Amino acid sequence: MAVTRPIDKDSHVYLIDGSGYIFRAYHALPPLTRSDGTPVGAVQGFCNMLWKLLEDLKGEDQPSHLAVIFDYSGKSFRNEIYPEYKAHRPPAPEDLVPQFPLIRDATRAFGTPCIEMEGFEADDLIATYTKQARAKGAKVTIVSSDKDLMQLVEDGQVTLFDTMKNKRIGTEGVREKFGVGPEKVIEVQALIGDSSDNVPGVPGIGPKTASQLIDEYGDLETLLSRAEEIKQTKRRENLIEFADQARISKTLVTLKTDMESVPEALEAFGTIDPESDELVAFLKSMEFRTLTRRVEEALGGPAADESGDATAPIERDKYECVTTMAALNDWIEAGFKAGVIAVDTETDALSSTAAGLVGISLATAPGKACYIPLDHVGEDDGDLLGESKRPDQIAKTEAIAALKPLFESPAVLKVGQNIKYDLSVLAREGIAVAPYDDTMLLSYVIDGGLHGHGMDELAEMHLGHQCIPFKEVCGTGKKQKHFGQIALDKATEYAAEDADVTLRLWEILSPSVTAKAKRTIYETLERPLASVLADMERAGIKVDPAQLARLSSDFAQKMAEHEDEAHSIAGKPFNLASPKQLGEILFDEMGLPGGKKTKGGAWSTDAQTLENLAAEGHGLPQAIIGYRTFAKLKSTYADALKAAINPATGRVHTSFSLAATSTGxxxxxxxxxxxxxxxxxxxxxxxxxxxxxxxxxxxxxxxxxxxxxxxxxxxxxGALKDAFKRGEDIHAMTASEMFGVPVEGMDPMVRRQAKAINFGIIYGISAFGLANNLGIERDKAKDFIERYFEKFPGVKAYMDAKREEVRDKxxxxxxxxxxxxxxxxxxxxxxxxxxxxxxxxxxxxxxxxxxxxxxxxxxxxxxxxxxxxxxxxxxxxxxxxxxxxxxxxxxxxxxxxxxxxxxxxxxxxxxxxxxxxxxxxxxxxxxxx
DNA sequence: TAAGTCACG
DNA sequence: GACGTACGTGACTTAT
Missing domain, CATH: 3.30.70.370 (Alpha-Beta Plaits)
Known part of the structure; x- marks a missing residue:
């Protein structure tokens, strides 16, 4: 059965890093089990990723030969060189272990060889295959995001393909990552080491220094032999002391390109087209419904079921644009009959509280969706007579009147994606939508923390469908149009798709919420809040523009005063709002002490730093602090709030996000x-x-x-609870417990410390953080924390329990x-x-x-x-x-x-x-x- | 678009 | 033994 196809200069070999796929599939997805209890989450993720890759590769740059390559569990030859190599890796999670063999089965079901070899890592096999393919003139793509493989890149011939970022990495990409070309990557890696693989490197040398050194000396050996020349004392000493460690590191990171034998010849690699039957059978046995269907459709298996299935393909050309009352009445009748419909409103602006209704889309079943334009003005081509091109539409008042009974009928559930928006828009048209459901909130309840809950993201994840991006319809930047300016055919495809997708998502997510026992959470903490917030947003809050105008000019004057002072101290004008310029003046030119660097490597000029400098009597930092304070108040508050007042209501209408945070x-x-x-x-x-x-x-x-x-x-x-029950000052009580001082006549300083500790506890305290906050030594902070835990052992137990719980689940x-x-x-x-x-x-x-x-x-x-x-x-x-x-x-x-x-x-x-x-x-x- | 900064709980 | 750390957000400005 093994078909072989020769490799030549027209071949393009794809080597897929299977272990990287597994790792990502496992961590990216929630745990999932088959009905017999077998964990299959990683298998599903792996299959989805592999399938998506094969689909994406159709068209340009098709692979001629392809294989998935895995690490062989257990020790590799590197452990003989250096026993500590990857020694700190925790064992694979319990629920992942049984999935390893299944993933290998999956690979074979895709008609792709599944390659691994005892004593070697996937990277070595990939390196050896790359070398072999190149010897025959073929191009190679390595599908992986592992930086260790960057040493294999060759200009135009060998590239790394990161599917998560959908990015190809060539020599330029390697240079970005390591600061040197592919041929020098191992030299740099030898110096940096790799903590996750336990490759030691040379202490104190990070990516920046390493690439700079290799750039200067050419390679590791030259650098080590000339280490005496290095000016920086510590660096020189380390390079000399750890020279052998660097050499070992280099052998560890160097991939083996000359393995004596490989498990499978390149010529026997697979193609991009799997055998339908085998793959479908496997996916069915895993109970991956959505993927099974997608594969069946793509490979011409059994015809798709009748429309009505959430996972049936989305056909935009089937959507209807409704422009007559007769057609609208048909849809309304279908809505009543369906009992569950998806609704989406299109408007001429983003803000639900200021935007005008431009159209409404409905879906009554998966694949059955329409768009009802109500206020499209015709395409705006700069022609002042654009209004004359206004397309025929149902009159808005008539349509609203007809839709109202449907949208308010207790017998029909209206499903929306972020329905708060639609509730708000329709409320201004006199419709009180009820009952309703929200796919965004359903997703938030089951998957909060795992991913975002926007429709495009959910469609991609649950339906494998890519929605038309809004940008594609309305453009972006200055040339952006509002939805009412979009031609009806294009508007229909976009808007009806939103309703169609929303309904399909509901069919998947709603049962899932029930199955995961989160229905009560959804019904008591999420769903009802949407309409409450819509009402609050619509109400808005009155803001006095005159007061803001007064403040704005006060603040402007204060800014100018501080700016003048700053310029005169600095001896020259500069932009006070530029942290870059400021950092250079304070620390490079004036040479003030105590400069910290931000993680981007720039001088830190935040308030804390400036406070410290000001406390030492420096005038410029003090002036900057003043300037910043007033600049912030003016631009973010006085001016921005005034501009946010809705002229129609005289009030400011914020938008509350229900599914934006990780905590609720x-x-x-x-x-x-x-x-x-x-x-x-x-x-x-x-x-x-x-x-x-x-x-x-x-x-x-x-x-x-x-x-x-x-x-x-x-x-x-107990102690805390009693204090709260008695209505005591909780920070003073904490201080009293910890430091043994009476609450009466307590030093405010002591209470302040206890308060900081109480806050710290809530944040998952660390000695460093507390020390930083209180401006005390870390040892002292550590003492405080220990004393707190002694007095309140329940808190310690809580913290340990949460650590364990999150690690566990x-x-x-x-x-x-x-x-x-x-x-x-x-x-x-x-x-x-x-x-x-x-x-x-x-x-x-x-x-x-x-x-x-x-x-x-x-x-x-x-x-x-x-x-x-x-x-x-x-x-x-x-x-x-x-x-x-x-x-x-x-x-x-x-x-x-x-x-x-x-x-x-x-x-x-x-x-x-x-x-x-x-x-x-x-x-x-x-x-x- | 990212980084730095700063406003709040 | 070194490293990098308080938790959760959004908006504005500069610089790329």
């Missing part, structure tokens, strides 16, 4: 109203511009110390069960894993607090209206809610808000500490606080 918090954009200044007196003036309508006041209600309270509950820390959960995935815990970089461990400590606390306030927000509108209050909720700032209420009802609203917010965890959970809420009222936000 909301985010606020365009403008961000969650970071309005409050900590400094100058900044607080901005808050005076946020005002209530005449006869009304703003009410602000915020949870007091909610994260520490939840920590006390979650970690079951790859996710942690809030007290309500919201799951937060952290795939980074499997990263090969130990710093990265530690970072993820701190996230795992913080996320349940931050996330539980987010859940609590979400529950309060969902409940409040109903409670307000039941109490007959003329009040509305306007903003959320993580632990704070802002309302606008008739002045005479402020006290009543405060009482209600406090009641609902502090009881928000019930009835789902009984929190063992009180969740106290503080509230106030005032004519502006600053006063309400």
């Amino acid at each position: 918090r909301l985010a606020s954009t365009d403008p961000n109203l969650m970071n309005i200044p409050i900590r400094t007196e100058e900044g607080r003036k901005i808050r005076e511009a946020f005002i209530a309508e005449p006869g009304n006041v703003l009410v602000s209600a915020d949870y007091s110390q909610i994260e520490l309270r939840l920590l006390a509950h979650i970690a079951d820390v 790859g996710y942690v959960e809030t007290i309500f069960g919201r799951r937060m995935h952290m795939p980074g815990i499997r990263d090969k970089n130990p710093n990265m894993r530690q970072f993820v461990e701190r996230q795992a400590i913080n996320a349940p606390i931050q996330g539980s607090a987010a859940d609590v306030i979400r529950r309060a927000m969902i409940r409040l509108p109903g409670e307000i209206s039941a109490a007959g209050l003329e009040a509305r909720m306007l903003l959320q700032v993580h632990d704070e809610l802002v309302f606008e209420v008739k002045e005479s009802q402020a006290d009543e609203l405060i009482a209600l808000a406090k009641k609902v917010m502090s009881g928000a965890a019930r009835p789902a959970l009984e929190i063992s500490v009180p969740l106290d809420v503080e509230a106030g009222a005032g004519t502006h936000w600053g006063e309400a606080h």
Whole structure:
């Protein structure tokens, strides 16, 4: 059966780094098991990636010969040279081990040889095959992102193909990565070493230094023999002392291009076209439904099922553009009959609160979708008479009136992708869409932390379908059109596809939420919040443009004063807003001490650095600090907020993102109203511009110390819980416990330290971080932490438990069960894993607090209206809610808000500490606080 | 578009 | 033994 095909100069050999694929497939995807319990997540990821590669390679630059190459488990010849090589690698995860043989089966099912050899790594086989192919004049592409393979690159003949980034790496790419050409890569690697493979290198030499040295001396041997010439003492000593270690490193990183025998001849490699039957049978046995269907279709297997299947192919030319009432009525009838429809609105701008409705798309079944243009103006070609080219459409009012019963019918579920947007747009047309579902939120509930939840990304992942990019339709930059200017045929393809894809995603994601037991989370923390937020966004908050204008000119004057002073101290004018110029003046020209570098290698000029310099009496840093403060206040707040006022409402309408954060918090954009200044007196003036309508006041209600309270509950820390129950000053109590001083007459400095520790605990404390924050020695910080753990052992136990949980499962959960995935815990970089461990400590606390306030927000509108209050909720700032209420009802609203917010965890959970809420009222936000 | 900085919880 | 670290966000400016 082994067909062989000769290799010659027209051949193009593809060598796929299978082990790299496995690694990525395993870490990129959530765990998945076949119905018999066999873990198959990595197998699925591997098959998807291989299939996508084969599809992508059709067309240009087709492979003539292709194989997948794996590492052989166990030791390689490198261990004989250096026993420590890859010695620190943890064993493969338990649920990955049984997948190794399955992945090899999968490779063979693709009709591709599956190559490995005892004693050698995949990289050596790849190197040897590359050499053999080149000897016969063939081109080679290595599919991998492993930098160790860069030494094999040859201009125009051997390239690396990184499928994740969809990037080909030639000699230029190698030079970017290593600073030297492919032929010198091993020399550089010998110096740098590789911590993940345990290749030692020379201490103190990183990528920059290594490439510079090799550039200067040509190769490792020359460098080592002339090491005496190096000026930098430490570097010279290290090069001399660790010369042999560098030589060993070089042999370790040098790939073997001359293996005596290889498991399979190049001529026997596979082709790009798998045998359909074998592959389909394998995929079916793995229960990969979507991929099976895609492969069947592509390879001309059984015909696709009737439309109605979420994974059937998407055919844009089947979509209908609806321009008559008769056609619209047919679609409405189909919608009622279907019971579940997808809806998407198209508008002439991004902001849901300012944009005009331009069209609506509907899908009643997968593949059955239409677009209803309502306000397309004809293509804008600069012709002032463009309006005359306005295409025939149904009148907007008539269409809205016809659609309203469908969109409001309790018998028809309306599915949207980020439906908050559509709720808001349709609400302004007088339609209260209900009931609804949101595919973005369904995805967020099951896969939060694993990937984004935008439609294009979800379509690619779940349907293997690439949506038309918005940019492709409307363009980008200055020439960007709004959707109403797009021709109807093109608009129909784009808009109807969105509805079609949304409905298909719903058919996949909705059962998945149920199967993963996250339906309650979705129904109590996610779905209902969409309409609540849509109402808040639509309400907006009144902002006084005159106040902002006054502040803007005040700030401008302050900026100018500081700028003058800075220029005169520096002795010449420069751009104060340029950290680059500033760093050069402070540290290169003026030679001030204590300069740090940022990770980009530039001088750091952040506030902390400048504060330190200013404390030593330097005038210029002080002037810069002043300038920066006012520049920030002016541009980000005074000017930007004024520009964000909607002229139609006189109010600012932010957009809240529901699925943007890893913890469940909301985010606020365009403008961000969650970071309005409050900590400094100058900044607080901005808050005076946020005002209530005449006869009304703003009410602000915020949870007091909610994260520490939840920590006390979650970690079951008796001392903390008691303090909260008694209403004590928690930071003072912490200080008292730790340092044995009475709360009465406590030194504010001591309390400040305890406060920093309490915050640090929530962040997954480290001695370094605490020392940094408090400006104390690291040893002292370490003492503090140890003393804290002695006093509050429950907190230590909590932190250890979360570390273990995230390592074990790859996710942690809030007290309500919201799951937060952290795939980074499997990263090969130990710093990265530690970072993820701190996230795992913080996320349940931050996330539980987010859940609590979400529950309060969902409940409040109903409670307000039941109490007959003329009040509305306007903003959320993580632990704070802002309302606008008739002045005479402020006290009543405060009482209600406090009641609902502090009881928000019930009835789902009984929190063992009180969740106290503080509230106030005032004519502006600053006063309400 | 990335990096640096800084506003908030 | 060295390394690099407090958790979560978004916006603005400069520089590439």
